[in-house]
Amino acid sequence: MERVLAGIRPTGKLHWGNFFGALQNWVKLQNEYECFFFVADWHSLTSEYANTSKINQWTLEVLKDVFAAGVSPEKATIFIQSQIPEHAELHLLLSMITPLGWLERVPTYKEMKQELTDKDLNTYGFLGYPVLQSADILLYNAKKVPVGEDQVAHLELTRELVRRFHSLTGKNIFVEPQPLLTPTPRVPGLDRRKMSKSFGNAIWLDDQPKEIQAKAMLTLTDPARTHRNIPGNPDVCTVYDFHKLVSDQKTLQWSNEGCRNAGIGCVECKKAMAEKAIDFFKEFREKKDHWNKHEKQLLAAVAEGNKRAHQVASKMMEKVKGALGIKWN
Numbered sequence: 001m002e003r004v005l006a007g008i009r010p011t012g013k014l015h016w017g018n019f020f021g022a023l024q025n026w027v028k029l030q031n032e033y034e035c036f037f038f039v040a041d042w043h044s045l046t047s048e049y050a051n052t053s054k055i056n057q058w059t060l061e062v063l064k065d066v067f068a069a070g071v072s073p074e075k076a077t078i079f080i081q082s083q084i085p086e087h088a089e090l091h092l093l094l095s096m097i098t099p100l101g102w103l104e105r106v107p108t109y110k111e112m113k114q115e116l117t118d119k120d121l122n123t124y125g126f127l128g129y130p131v132l133q134s135a136d137i138l139l140y141n142a143k144k145v146p147v148g149e150d151q152v153a154h155l156e157l158t159r160e161l162v163r164r165f166h167s168l169t170g171k172n173i174f175v176e177p178q179p180l181l182t183p184t185p186r187v188p189g190l191d192r193r194k195m196s197k198s199f200g201n202a203i204w205l206d207d208q209p210k211e212i213q214a215k216a217m218l219t220l221t222d223p224a225r226t227h228r229n230i231p232g233n234p235d236v237c238t239v240y241d242f243h244k245l246v247s248d249q250k251t252l253q254w255s256n257e258g259c260r261n262a263g264i265g266c267v268e269c270k271k272a273m274a275e276k277a278i279d280f281f282k283e284f285r286e287k288k289d290h291w292n293k294h295e296k297q298l299l300a301a302v303a304e305g306n307k308r309a310h311q312v313a314s315k316m317m318e319k320v321k322g323a324l325g326i327k328w329n
Contacts, residue, residue, distance in 0.1 A: 004033040004180065005142035007040040007081065010058035011048055014065045015202035017187035017195035019284075020245055023069040025146055025182050026076070035076035036140050036309060039063060042081050042088070043133075046126045047112075047119050060295070063302060065205055068287035073301040079309040080302060081136070086313035090135035090320060091128075097164055098131050106130050107153050116198055134158040137177050139313040144180040155179050171323035173316075185245065190219045192238050206288055209278045216242075216274035221266045222259070232259040232266070239266070242273050246280040 006029075008014075008022055029035055041059045048055060059080060066078065081087055104127075112121070137145055137158055145155055155177060162174045188194065189201025196202065203215050219239050225232035234240035234256050243255045251272060258264030291298050321327040 001032075001034040002143045003036065003140060004029055004144045004146065005036045005038075005137055005140050005177075006146050007038045007043070007136060008062060008066075009040045009043045010055060010062040011044050012054075012058060012197045013202075013204045013206065014062060015195055015197070015204050016242075016245065017189075017202070018065075019069060019205055020187050021148070021184045022146075023066060023071065025184070026066070027070040029146060029180075030071060030075040033144065036079070036142065036312075037066065037071060037076050038079045038081050038136070038309070039066075040081045040136070043129060046123070046129045047116055047121065049123070049125065050120075060299075063298060064288055064291040064295075067291050067298060067301075068205075068284050070287075073305060077305045077308045078302055079305040083306040084139075084309050084313050086139055086310070086317045087132070087135055089317060090139055091132045093320060093324065094135055094138075094161055094165070095128055095131050097168060098128070098161060100127075102157055102160065103127050103130060106157060108150065118198075130154055130157050131161070134161050138162065138174050139316050140309070141175045141316065142177055143175050145177045146180045146182050148184040149181065152179050152181075165323075169323040171319075173319045173323055187245070188238050188241050190215060190238065192220050203277075205281065205284060208285075209274075212277050212281075213271070213274045216270040216277070217267070219270060219273075221269075225259075225266065228265045229262050231262045234259045239270050239273050242277065243269075247273065247276040251276060 006022065006026060008018065014023075026035070026037055039059050039062050041055055044055050044058070045052065063078070063080075067073075071078065112126075133154055134157065137155075138161075147155055159176045162176050165174065166172045186194070189196060189199055190203070191199070191201045193199055193201060203212065207215070216239070219242065221237045221239055222232040222234070223236075224230070237259065240255055240259065243252055247255070255264070255269050255272065259269065318327065
């Protein structure tokens, strides 16, 4: 089976965007590929370096969410980035050969600086985080990396680093990773901007039914539909976007047609979406509750994943050191 690698940063609680954009896909991929999934706690330091007190707890919560979503340690290797020191080691070595211009042109570098305006991101670590991402991928010789179209530039940087490393050392030890473009829905926040922890517009995965219902009432609809009897446009309605994620086809059609012909009101549509969302995430909440009560069992499974990841990563580092001529035993 081809090897796939993907990670998620623990910078707070996970929301619907994380579920539909990543975790749901991980559940599918674990049945089709040899998967390595990790919590990228070192990547959290690029923006949370001034306050690291919660990263361990966030990491644990993300792991619970990963397990609750249906990712299984019996089907995939699940590990914590910081428990595999080879990630830092390869990051250092790759940074020695990475031209600054390559990093400065990565599109998401400017985008993240604009989004995280409350953070001082003028750091070496933030500029170089794409190199750490490359190290994450190359340590495991992952042939495929699930990415959205906006992340293809990051992967191309990794491919360029592979070619540069091979050219400088004369040793071909890495696989050039290929993008595994998967249909990733754009999940808007309550205010129609991208759902984000930073914007405070998220529906969290562990929100209880009452919280989902309350947030549904705050979700933006078609701004032109100011009265119940005015037909609306579901294509510009965040509630309808949410329906597409959690509702069955019959409900989706009811929402679409009812909005366009003013057969239903926005409040009615919001209540229906909330009920569908509550039902959709019922199993997730039950599994999350299970892992809240069985943290030791979860951490034991992750410890096995760490062990497996370390075995693979250490073998790759031996090859890297050999190619660079710095292997002493």
